Each structure stands twice: as structure tokens, then as C-alpha cells.
Amino acid sequence: MDLLVGGGLAAFTIYAAAKWNKSDKDKIQHTFRNLNYKVKDREPKHFKTHNTDKYTLYSYHVPYGLVDDDKLQVLEKVLNKPVKIIFAKTKLHIKVYKQTLPAKIDYDWPETEGWTLPIGTSLDGPVIHDFDKIPHMTIAGMTRQGKTVLLKLITAHLINNHPDDVEFYVIDLKGGLEFAQHNYKQIRSIASNTLDAFNLLDSLSDEIERDMAFFKSKGYTNVLNTNIKKRKFIIVDEGAELVPHKYMDKDEKLDIDYCQYALSNIARVAGALGYRLIFATQYPTADTLPRQIKQNADAKISFRLPTEVASRVALDEQGAEALNNVGRAIYRTADKHVIQVPYVADSDIKGRFVDYVSTDEKATERRTDTVIFG
Numbered sequence: 001m002d003l004l005v006g007g008g009l010a011a012f013t014i015y016a017a018a019k020w021n022k023s024d025k026d027k028i029q030h031t032f033r034n035l036n037y038k039v040k041d042r043e044p045k046h047f048k049t050h051n052t053d054k055y056t057l058y059s060y061h062v063p064y065g066l067v068d069d070d071k072l073q074v075l076e077k078v079l080n081k082p083v084k085i086i087f088a089k090t091k092l093h094i095k096v097y098k099q100t101l102p103a104k105i106d107y108d109w110p111e112t113e114g115w116t117l118p119i120g121t122s123l124d125g126p127v128i129h130d131f132d133k134i135p136h137m138t139i140a141g142m143t144r145q146g147k148t149v150l151l152k153l154i155t156a157h158l159i160n161n162h163p164d165d166v167e168f169y170v171i172d173l174k175g176g177l178e179f180a181q182h183n184y185k186q187i188r189s190i191a192s193n194t195l196d197a198f199n200l201l202d203s204l205s206d207e208i209e210r211d212m213a214f215f216k217s218k219g220y221t222n223v224l225n226t227n228i229k230k231r232k233f234i235i236v237d238e239g240a241e242l243v244p245h246k247y248m249d250k251d252e253k254l255d256i257d258y259c260q261y262a263l264s265n266i267a268r269v270a271g272a273l274g275y276r277l278i279f280a281t282q283y284p285t286a287d288t289l290p291r292q293i294k295q296n297a298d299a300k301i302s303f304r305l306p307t308e309v310a311s312r313v314a315l316d317e318q319g320a321e322a323l324n325n326v327g328r329a330i331y332r333t334a335d336k337h338v339i340q341v342p343y344v345a346d347s348d349i350k351g352r353f354v355d356y357v358s359t360d361e362k363a364t365e366r367r368t369d370t371v372i373f374g
């Protein structure tokens, strides 16, 4: 079948492929042709098919000068199966999975090593995030797609595995993180407006200065090489609330500028001291996801986003606009995985953590007002 090159080509490729009764291998080769994926007259050349019970891997030699291309993602629709494209030097591997990811996976409270977290399940198995290897994380996603559940999962998992060593500082400017209000001793402070956020970050900045001086006095360069067990997690939801707007008065704008500066500083210098930043936003733009935070957060997660442009801001690549299930996300570090994030219910968290509810009035004050250290 000969096709015209031009607008709507991807759609036509999908339409045409759906009509053929051909093997996946034939459809892939035909798709290369339809997408004009070649150099001069040389297309990728198939050299191996490897079959397992979970997937079939089609491997190709790629002509010199042909590079990885986002347009190959169309194969997922052409084959109507999950597909992973792996480009390695002069070889292209197309992994076609035989199953799809489950629509929901319940969190089963695993005990894990160190500061790791089973952040999701991919078609290749569990995906583990290690907060000691990658301290900072950004989370993006449209409303009702699973950001809050992921923040609950992170908090619940870390409290369950490190009840005496984890501390949370929560900037909840949307009022959505109701779990943070449960007075657990590990939740050290909650800020629910910009002034509280300013105070919380101001106290944390002082604490970071003191920690730096302490590390220097001891000759420590990284918490990982010390016997310090404590890790301090700063959670921000929603980042878009920390952007100055015209309607704000001068003082509020200054508070917000300071918050952005302090958060960027945490991302830049505080990881080595044991601070971990988790920054969530519905609307990833250059304003709501400050550059310093994005650059220093080596783990980027995105649930569904409205556009390819938003996906590129959140993940530096397209893909989040095509996610099609609640709790489905792209987890991007040096690698990229499509994952289903485990679901954890409020009632489950409450049932487990009754012993951690603090009745100490000072602690309650501290949580709802500003941070007191020491």
C-alpha cells in the first residue's frame, strides 16, 4: 500500500495497519516505510526476533545517521499493544508486550531496604525508587489522576519503614493532603498558606545552615557516609500556588519569591545533608516548576497531562498526554518506565498508624504553625 507523506500520516498509518491481517513484524516494517523512517533508501534492517512469555523483542540494525525518533511511538497504536522502543547505538529494539498493565494495584505494605520505595509496577516488573540515590523528585499530573495518592504512598511507606528516622515538612497549599493533618509524630510541620510556607522554609533554611556547619566541622561531605539516620522530606503541593500573581500585594509576592528561592536552595545543596524535596504540580510550566528544582530533581514522575508541551516541561519528553488510566504514570530517571502506582487508601493508613498519633500539644502546635527544631 502506498501512502502520501504529510499531515495526518500517523493517523492514516494506524488506520491502514488496523485493516491488515499481518504479523507484528510486517506491521513494524511497513510503519518504518510510512513514517519515512530511513536514511536515503536504507531502512532499519531486522536481524533477530526474541520471544518470551511476556514479550516479543524485534531487533534491527539501523543505518548510520538514523537516530531515535518520537514518531516511532505510533507503533503502540499500530500494533494495539504496549510497546517499548530501545535505541542503542546502531541497534533499534522494539519490545512488544503480550499483556497490559493492570488498571489498579493495591499497595501491600512491603518492608524494603534503606530509603527505597516500590513506586510502581511496569510491564517489566516492580520499579523501585531510592531516595538515597535520587534525593529529589517532581510530580506532575492533571487533577484526579493520582498525585495525592502517590504522595500518600510515599509518606505511608516511609513512615512504616522508618518510623523513628523520617520527618515530613508539608507545604499543602491546596488543602488536599488530609493525611498530613492526622498528627502523626513524623509530620513535623504543615503550612497551608504562603505565610506559613515562608515561616516553615525560613526555619528549614536556618536548619540547613546549621547542618552545613556541623558537616563541615566533622569533615562530612554526604549523609550517606555518616551514621546519621534521619531523612527530612519536604513535600510541596501545589507548586502553582507558589507563583507570584498581579493581584497579590507586595509582601505576599516577596514571601513567594523567598519560598521559591528556599526550595531551589534545598534542591541544590541540601540533598547531601539528608533533605529530600518532593514537588508536585498540576500545571507544569516554566513558572510553576522552577528551573533549579527541575534540574536538581533527577526523578520526574508524571501522570496524565493535557498536552505534549506540558509533558515536555514535566519530563523533557512527550508521552504523559497519552496516559490513559488513573494511577498510570511515567517515571523518568536515567531510564524511563510506564508504571501503575500502587493504590493506598486513607482508612488503611489510619488503621496502621494509630500508635504514631501524637497527643503532645506542643507537637500539634508545631505542626500547624511554624517549625521548631531541636
Ligand SMILES: Nc1ncnc2c1ncn2[C@@H]1O[C@H](COP(=O)(O)OP(=O)(O)OP(=O)(O)O)[C@@H](O)[C@H]1O
Pocket (backbone or CB within 6 Å): 103, 104, 105, 141, 142, 143, 144, 145, 146, 147, 148, 149, 150, 176, 282, 326, 327, 328, 340, 341, 342, 343
Ligand atoms: N494509583 C491509583 N490506583 C487506582 N486509583 C487511583 C490511584 N490514584 C488515584 N486513584 C483514584 O483517583 C482518585 C483521585 O486521585 P487523587 O486524589 O490522587 O488525584 P489528584 O491527582 O491528587 O487530584 P487533585 O490534583 O485534584 O488533588 C482517587 O480518589 C482514587 O479513587
